[in-house]
Structure formats: C-alpha cells, structure tokens
Amino acid sequence: MKEYLENVRCVAPLIHNITNYVTANDVANVLLACGASPIMADEEAEVEEITAHCMGLNLNLGTLNQKKIPAMQKAGKMANKLGHVVVLDPVGVGASSFRKQTAEQLLKEVRFDAIRGNISEIKTLASLCGTQEKNSGNMAVSDTMDVEKITDKSDHCGKITGIDGSGRGVDADNADTVTEENLAQHISNAKMLSKKLQTIVAITGAIDLVTDGSSCYVIRNGNPQMGHVTGAGCQLSGILTAFLAANPENKLQAAAAAVCMMGYAGELAAEKSGQSGSGTYRVSLMDAVSCMDGDILERGARYEIR
Numbered sequence: 001m002k003e004y005l006e007n008v009r010c011v012a013p014l015i016h017n018i019t020n021y022v023t024a025n026d027v028a029n030v031l032l033a034c035g036a037s038p039i040m041a042d043e044e045a046e047v048e049e050i051t052a053h054c055m056g057l058n059l060n061l062g063t064l065n066q067k068k069i070p071a072m073q074k075a076g077k078m079a080n081k082l083g084h085v086v087v088l089d090p091v092g093v094g095a096s097s098f099r100k101q102t103a104e105q106l107l108k109e110v111r112f113d114a115i116r117g118n119i120s121e122i123k124t125l126a127s128l129c130g131t132q133e134k135n136s137g138n139m140a141v142s143d144t145m146d147v148e149k150i151t152d153k154s155d156h157c158g159k160i161t162g163i164d165g166s167g168r169g170v171d172a173d174n175a176d177t178v179t180e181e182n183l184a185q186h187i188s189n190a191k192m193l194s195k196k197l198q199t200i201v202a203i204t205g206a207i208d209l210v211t212d213g214s215s216c217y218v219i220r221n222g223n224p225q226m227g228h229v230t231g232a233g234c235q236l237s238g239i240l241t242a243f244l245a246a247n248p249e250n251k252l253q254a255a256a257a258a259v260c261m262m263g264y265a266g267e268l269a270a271e272k273s274g275q276s277g278s279g280t281y282r283v284s285l286m287d288a289v290s291c292m293d294g295d296i297l298e299r300g301a302r303y304e305i306r
C-alpha cells in the first residue's frame, strides 16, 4: 500500500473534476491533502483543453444537469484519446431516469478505468448493464427532469422511493448493505460487473470491495461516522483518480490503496474527534488524509484478497 500513496505525493497528479456543487470544495481539498492537485471545470467550451493538461479525470453525477452532459462526454473522450485515467462516480444514479440514461450513455462513449459508488449506486449500474436485477437509488437536484422524477416518487416521510424500487438517493439503501453473510454473492456480482464493463469496480460502505474482475480486495477499514457527513464518497473518488494516475502500472492495487487510505483516515478521524459531532468529524477526516504517509497507511490497511 505504502508505495501507491508515496507515488501520489511524489507525482502530484493534476486531476480534472466535473463534479457536484455540494462537495466540490471537499473534493478539491482532499486532493491537495493526499498530494495531488485539483481543478474543477465543467464548461463545455474548455473541458477538452483543461483535461489535456491533467493526468486524470473524475466524472461525478451528483448534481447532474443538461449542460454538464456534453462537457463530460467531451472531457471523457479527450482523456481516453490521451490515455489519461478516467473515473466515474455515479452519485444517486438510481434516483431518476435522467441520471440512469446519462450513466448508460457515458458508459457507451467513455472508457472508464474505475467506477466507484456505494452498493445501491453500483447495483443500479449493474441492472442497467444486465448483470443484476433492477434496483433503486435521495438527493440534492439541479435539473428539472430530476426534480419531477424525484418528487413524484417521494412518500409522506420524504423518503425517496426511486424509480426501480426503494432507495436512499445519494446514500446506500440499508437493504443493499454488504455484510459478512452476503459477501460471497457481492464479490461475485462485483466481478461480473467489472468484467462486463472492463473496468475496476469499487463498492464502498462498511465493507469495501475493489475488483478488476479477477481478484477482489475486501477492505474492512472505515468508520460509520463517514456515512453521517456528505462527501466521503465523492472525496474518495477524487483520491482514487489521483492514485490511478500516479500508479498506471498497478491500477487494481492502487485503487485498493486509495480505498484503504480513505477508510483508515475515517478511523483516525473518529479517534481524534471523539464525540464532538459531525462538523468536527468532517474536518478531522481531511486532517487525517493530509497527515497520512506510506508507513501509517501500511500499518492501518486491513484487507484480504479473494
């Protein structure tokens, strides 16, 4: 694990992010904290030029709108052409047809090195690709189509039931959780999706899975408080892009190292912030990433390969 973080700090890859307005600042700061450099840019007229100067591209569907789609397509194609790393974070993909259609289109047009999402998001992608039965997917929204779909589907408690069934929007549905009991099945599903999409699939939650279709890292780092701040997943996708860009020869291992690092940072942040609350926790999480070095990561990473 050690070398993959050290390479990020040494190479300091510039990462282009087309991302959401909720967590953009945290994503930019966490990229700096792990040794990379961020640029956020989603204007269609400039994305190709910007991405050409970067080493990695991070596409995040969090606050998707019509204008971002051609920007993502253009940036993705340019990054592919130049051989740059491209990562997809399908935030809340199950919550609207608009998001699902966009994800489907991006998967057709752009070659992704890795896709990172929570289990509900990945299950929705799997159902789009036909490797799994249909699933679901709550959230901040920025597009009219999204607003219509989501409000149509809300129950009286404000829970969003999603298009394909129950769902928690940008958060994973508890019913989907990866547990020790259903682990084998989730590993098999993750491998199948990875093979089908020819990309590394990273599923995060209490137990994280990272697979290239052949081997699967089962990672037991992390802390439940990570689920009580918004943006831990988006930050991880940014970090993941940086780790892949700095370690092009060992992408699966680098992806696993990125996931271990975020999870272990979550553990250290919980120790440091104690009972102070989620605001302090959020800052402690960033601090833990910025203080992480190769040796700390090596000691703290808890994983097995299946």
Ligand SMILES: Nc1ncnc2c1ncn2[C@@H]1O[C@H](COP(=O)(O)OP(=O)(O)O)[C@@H](O)[C@H]1O
Binding pocket: 117, 118, 119, 170, 171, 172, 203, 204, 205, 206, 207, 208, 221, 222, 223, 224, 225, 226, 227, 231, 232, 233, 234, 236, 259, 262, 263, 266
């Ligand atoms: N219950 C949990 N226990 C431990 N770690 C968690 C838990 N929930 C999320 N995490 C960690 O939080 C980070 C973001 O994962 P997740 O919450 O699945 O992403 P998202 O924000 O996209 O839903 C990952 O590092 C994951 O390991």
Ligand SMILES: Cc1ncsc1CCOP(=O)(O)O
Binding pocket: 020, 022, 023, 062, 063, 091, 138, 139, 140, 141, 170, 229, 230, 231, 232, 233, 234, 235
């Ligand atoms: C709440 C919310 N709504 C749209 S994007 C977003 C942030 C999601 O961040 P994460 O998936 O990292 O929790």
